[in-house]
Amino acid sequence: MTYIRPKFRHPDLPKNDLGYTTREYEGSLSTLCAGCGHDSISGSILQACFELSIPPHRIAKLSGIGCSSKTPTYFLGNSHGFNSVHGRMPSVATGANMANRDLIYMGVSGDGDTASIGMGQFVHVIRRNLNMVYIVMNNGCYGLTKGQDSATADAGSKSKAGSVNPFQPIDLAGLALELGAGFVAQSFSGDKEQLVPLIKAAVSHPGFAFINVISPCVTFNNNPGSTKSYDYVREHIEATGKTDLVPEKSEILASYESGTGTEVMLHDGTFIKLEKLAVNRDPFNRMEAMNALRNARNRNEILTGLLYIETETEDLHHTINSADRPLNSLEEEDLCPGSAVLAEINEDLR
Amino acid sequence: MKPTDTKNPEYFHKVVDCQYACPAHTPVPEYIRLISAGKYTEAYMINWESNVFPGVLGRTCDRPCEPACRRGRIEEEPVAICRLKRVAADNKDDVRAFMPGVPSEMNGKRIALIGGGPASLTVARDLAPLGYEIHLYDEHAAGGGMMRSQIPSFRLPDDVLNEEVGYILDMGIHTHFNTYVSSMIEILEKGYDAVFVGTGAPRGRDLILPGREEAGKNVHVGIEWLASVAFEHTHKIGKKVIVLGGGNTAMDCCRTSRRLGGEEVKVVVRSPFAEMKASPWEIEDAMHEDIPIFENHVPKTYVIENGKLVGMTFEKVKAVYDEQGKRSLVPSGEPEVFIEADDVLVAVGQQNSFPWIEKDTGVDFDQWGMPLVDSLTHQSTNQRVFFGGDAAFGPKNVITAVAHGHQAAISIDLYCRGEALTARPAPFTNLVSKKMGIHEWSYDNDVVNDQRFIVPQAEKKAALSDRKLEVELGFDIQTAIKEAHRCLNCDVQTVFEKDKCIECDACVDICPTSCITFTANGEEDDLRTRLKAPALNITQDLYVSDTLPTQRVMVKDEDVCLHCGLCAERCPTSAWDMQQYLYKVTKAG
Numbered sequence: 001m002t003y004i005r006p007k008f009r010h011p012d013l014p015k016n017d018l019g020y021t022t023r024e025y026e027g028s029l030s031t032l033c034a035g036c037g038h039d040s041i042s043g044s045i046l047q048a049c050f051e052l053s054i055p056p057h058r059i060a061k062l063s064g065i066g067c068s069s070k071t072p073t074y075f076l077g078n079s080h081g082f083n084s085v086h087g088r089m090p091s092v093a094t095g096a097n098m099a100n101r102d103l104i105y106m107g108v109s110g111d112g113d114t115a116s117i118g119m120g121q122f123v124h125v126i127r128r129n130l131n132m133v134y135i136v137m138n139n140g141c142y143g144l145t146k147g148q149d150s151a152t153a154d155a156g157s158k159s160k161a162g163s164v165n166p167f168q169p170i171d172l173a174g175l176a177l178e179l180g181a182g183f184v185a186q187s188f189s190g191d192k193e194q195l196v197p198l199i200k201a202a203v204s205h206p207g208f209a210f211i212n213v214i215s216p217c218v219t220f221n222n223n224p225g226s227t228k229s230y231d232y233v234r235e236h237i238e239a240t241g242k243t244d245l246v247p248e249k250s251e252i253l254a255s256y257e258s259g260t261g262t263e264v265m266l267h268d269g270t271f272i273k274l275e276k277l278a279v280n281r282d283p284f285n286r287m288e289a290m291n292a293l294r295n296a297r298n299r300n301e302i303l304t305g306l307l308y309i310e311t312e313t314e315d316l317h318h319t320i321n322s323a324d325r326p327l328n329s330l331e332e333e334d335l336c337p338g339s340a341v342l343a344e345i346n347e348d349l350r
Numbered sequence: 351m352k353p354t355d356t357k358n359p360e361y362f363h364k365v366v367d368c369q370y371a372c373p374a375h376t377p378v379p380e381y382i383r384l385i386s387a388g389k390y391t392e393a394y395m396i397n398w399e400s401n402v403f404p405g406v407l408g409r410t411c412d413r414p415c416e417p418a419c420r421r422g423r424i425e426e427e428p429v430a431i432c433r434l435k436r437v438a439a440d441n442k443d444d445v446r447a448f449m450p451g452v453p454s455e456m457n458g459k460r461i462a463l464i465g466g467g468p469a470s471l472t473v474a475r476d477l478a479p480l481g482y483e484i485h486l487y488d489e490h491a492a493g494g495g496m497m498r499s500q501i502p503s504f505r506l507p508d509d510v511l512n513e514e515v516g517y518i519l520d521m522g523i524h525t526h527f528n529t530y531v532s533s534m535i536e537i538l539e540k541g542y543d544a545v546f547v548g549t550g551a552p553r554g555r556d557l558i559l560p561g562r563e564e565a566g567k568n569v570h571v572g573i574e575w576l577a578s579v580a581f582e583h584t585h586k587i588g589k590k591v592i593v594l595g596g597g598n599t600a601m602d603c604c605r606t607s608r609r610l611g612g613e614e615v616k617v618v619v620r621s622p623f624a625e626m627k628a629s630p631w632e633i634e635d636a637m638h639e640d641i642p643i644f645e646n647h648v649p650k651t652y653v654i655e656n657g658k659l660v661g662m663t664f665e666k667v668k669a670v671y672d673e674q675g676k677r678s679l680v681p682s683g684e685p686e687v688f689i690e691a692d693d694v695l696v697a698v699g700q701q702n703s704f705p706w707i708e709k710d711t712g713v714d715f716d717q718w719g720m721p722l723v724d725s726l727t728h729q730s731t732n733q734r735v736f737f738g739g740d741a742a743f744g745p746k747n748v749i750t751a752v753a754h755g756h757q758a759a760i761s762i763d764l765y766c767r768g769e770a771l772t773a774r775p776a777p778f779t780n781l782v783s784k785k786m787g788i789h790e791w792s793y794d795n796d797v798v799n800d801q802r803f804i805v806p807q808a809e810k811k812a813a814l815s816d817r818k819l820e821v822e823l824g825f826d827i828q829t830a831i832k833e834a835h836r837c838l839n840c841d842v843q844t845v846f847e848k849d850k851c852i853e854c855d856a857c858v859d860i861c862p863t864s865c866i867t868f869t870a871n872g873e874e875d876d877l878r879t880r881l882k883a884p885a886l887n888i889t890q891d892l893y894v895s896d897t898l899p900t901q902r903v904m905v906k907d908e909d910v911c912l913h914c915g916l917c918a919e920r921c922p923t924s925a926w927d928m929q930q931y932l933y934k935v936t937k938a939g
Contacts, residue, residue: 002789002795002796002914002915002916002919004796005860005862005916006796006797006862006863006912006914007797007799007862008424008425008797008862008863008910008912009862009863009864010863010864010865010883010910011423011424011910012883012884012886013864013883014883014884022864029860030860030920033922034788034789034856034919034920034921034922035852035854035856035920035921035922035923036854036856037854039855039856039859039860039920040854040855040856040859042859043855043858043859189854189855190853190854190855192855216854218852218854218922222852222922230852230853230854231852234899234900
């Protein structure tokens with residue numbers, strides 16, 4: 001087994017606006033099983049951050065426990081990271097975000113970490129609309145403990161050992177829609193062309209952005225009869241349409257054929273371009289997104305792509321009216337503004 | 351693009367850049383691995399089978415393999431392939447037991463080899479074990495040809511040359527040394543079943559300018575002078591020496607002059623420095639021995655005072671290039687330059703010369719006096735006469751002569767057996783997996799970061815005082831093993847089996863040099879722009895699979911693949927495998 005990646009890179013690697021190649025966004029060599037879907041998602045996160053030209057030091061990666069939560073070691077090696085307690089990633093993310101709103105928070109979790117032990121945390125972080133990207137690497141099983149069914153395993157899905165799961169799954173994307181998340185998407189680890197633009201859009205979304213990514217466990221859940229295998233997912237996937245993130249300054253209108261898509265303007269002037277939407281799909285209608293998701297499930301299909309987006313959103317800082325600047329940049333005079341200000345406050349209370 | 355046909359023996363051969371570039375196609379990575387395992391004898395024999403003179407070539411080869419080396423595309427310098435070959439030669443045990451024997455019963459065919467250089471010796475090596483009776487003619491007292499007469503002893507010690515020439519002559523070769531063949535008709539009349547001409551390019555060009563006649567014996571033709579030094583006829587030269595010419599012969603002339611009493615030795619070339627024909631390392635070694643090189647100087651006259659050569663005048667020029675990139679040397683207008691000299695060595699080119707082949711031998715020549723020789727079979731217009739080495743297509747180098755010798759030997763063998771010369775034997779190939787366990791390979795797949803190691807040299811003062819003291823000392827074993835580890839094992843191929851692939855992208859994510867892409871198929875020009883990193887080096891192939899279930903194809907750009915095996919390690923279904931490809935040029939018989 002090779003634990004060290006050779007240091008040599010392709011001499012003609014493309015560079016982004018910062019002059020960096022993908023090398024500056026790499027992490028250490030993965031220790032997950034060969035062919036794990038999670039590694040592809042790591043690759044997509046790396047690619048999205050590279051394409052967005054985000055300085056690596058502006059990103060904080062957060063995770064809980066599990067195969068999925070190991071992955072932050074394997075991407076963005078030059079970024080901040082916090083590997084927290086099982087299911088408690090949202091709490092740590094909340095604390096970090098409250099202290100420093102200038103960083104981009106990239107939360108990575110798994111189906112066990114989110115849908116079982118961390119469910120309480122998950123629903124509350126949605127409810128509070130914390131400005132972060134929350135990616136679930138969803139393989140429907142507990143890979144670290146030899147593949148027991150997780151809470152997202154579909155009813156009727158067969159495990160590697162042959163037992164059939166009798167329980168209904170928790171639909172994380174449906175739950176996020178129900179709880180009022182402002183950005184909900186679903187994707188597949190084996191479809192980088194779809195996943196990379198979704199991650200870019202999620203990073204650009206100024207509130208809680210959730211992506212549920214089906215990620216086959218090659219070792220324990222890639223067998224015939226499993227509904228989270230590479231083959232099953234590829235056969236049952238139904239895309240809502242092609243998503244692309246268009247940077248602010250590029251001219252998109254010329255090449256944009258009217259009537260074939262929808263563009264969504266984000267707070268920073270970036271556009272999300274949605275092409276070839278399926279008939280009757282409206283990404284701004286929460287009810288409609290919930291129905292589409294439910295209908296697809298009834299047809300045994302997996303609906304992928306951007307399911308729902310809210311263009312006007314207020315994140316937690318806005319709601320609780322917290323400081324505009326990171327706490328570590330507040331000086332003594334900001335924190336102790338002096339007796340004149342105190343007198344003013346006291347006056348207000350009289 | 352169509353799926354790559356890996357069954358074509360040349361596809362994977364081309365991936366092994368060094369072996370592909372070598373005229374004799376020596377399996378380079380295979381012997382480098384043996385060196386790093388301390389198996390010098392085995393490494394030597396792999397070389398010997400392919401290039402016949404590992405000890406000689408490990409010191410003097412033109413190294414076409416090194417500019418081709420993949421390592422040179424991912425970092426500064428290629429692997430020191432040539433000097434590793436020398437390590438195998440220097441550290442081997444007695445190899446005589448591994449040499450092919452001569453059959454007790456000969457096949458009754460007699461072959462004449464004219465000239466005792468590398469091409470002829472290779473023919474002898476290939477044919478003697480098959481039972482041919484070989485007669486080798488050379489005008490000098492010992493075999494080796496230009497390896498003896500033109501390569502100075504401080505680059506190639508006599509005992510190294512004697513040993514490797516000896517291995518061949520000991521195969522019962524009938525040698526006719528000190529015998530200048532002056533008539534092809536005479537040879538043909540002796541009834542040989544085939545005649546091989548490996549007489550090299552024996553005539554050095556003189557430079558006739560005003561004063562040449564008066565300068566007389568103080569102007570020497572480079573290769574003749576080197577031969578006369580090698581055979582101990584010449585022992586000294588004047589204190590001030592001008593060497594004209596920018597090729598390897600010029601470098602050997604100037605360095606030999608330094609050892610024969612030349613104190614102020616200057617090399618003067620017509621062209622710009624950057625366009626000199628000599629190998630960069632030869633130029634470096636000459637400059638290290640305090641020999642300045644004057645560029646853009648065109649010789650005008652030999653200057654004679656009191657009937658004796660005192661120097662030469664030169665016109666200064668500059669290189670001008672036309673739209674086709676063709677160079678012309680235009681006078682720069684600067685005043686003429688005078689350089690003092692007691693002796694001048696002229697090394698401005700070599701010519702072929704066949705005064706001994708009569709007009710009615712059936713061997714036809716072209717308008718430039720070169721024999722008409724088939725480039726594949728080496729047969730001349732007289733079916734019985736074959737040419738190889740510099741004699742066939744003009745001056746090249748030792749390794750090319752060896753390659754010619756192998757091919758000529760195949761032709762002579764086919765000819766003597768009455769078979770068609772065009773029915774060349776296919777190369778020997780073998781592709782075998784290096785898998786030892788789920789994540790283990792039976793080759794060292796770690797890519798080391800070491801820069802190229804420098805070969806130590808003898809102390810300059812000592813080297814300059816002894817013509818026979820070898821300048822390069824060769825790698826010590828520790829350094830050799832480190833240098834050997836720089837080899838990327840390009841012969842361990844990344845073999846892709848489309849039917850096993852589940853398109854999980856693990857190989858794409860892990861590949862350190864971004865070689866692998868899964869994408870929609872297209873024309874090659876288009877595909878090259880759509881890969882993870884653009885495939886700009888069009889001399890390197892794209893490895894394309896058949897269409898996968900998602901209607902995409904796997905495309906691998908061979909250009910900067912490190913052969914680290916990570917794609918195969920991260921592949922859950924073994925769709926990628928690391929397999930060693932052995933390619934050997936089939937020899938006569």
